[in-house]
Amino acid sequence: MKLILASVKDRAAEAYGRPMFVPSSGVAIRSFSDEINREDKENQLFNHPDDFDLYEFGEFDDTTGLFALHEQPKLLSLGKQVKIN
Secondary structure, X not given: OEEEXXXXXXXXXXXXXXXXXXXXXXXXXXXXXXXXXXXXXXXXXXHOHHHEEEEEEXXXXXXXXXXXXXXXXXXXXXXXXXXXX
């Protein structure tokens, strides 16, 4: 099975978070959106949605163990795009 390799970038920290493996870009966007909108005073994505963006890096094939990476990270979603007021 091929899995999408994605990560949330914190623009304020100028760093990407730990990558995640998901079955599709849509699942990554849904997970990101859920976290941006999960109200919790400790949730930095909820408190600062403009600072976070979701990127795709490529694919991982769990049958072969090989990665197929993009030359540049591909923007999937901006935090401010998925924030529900």
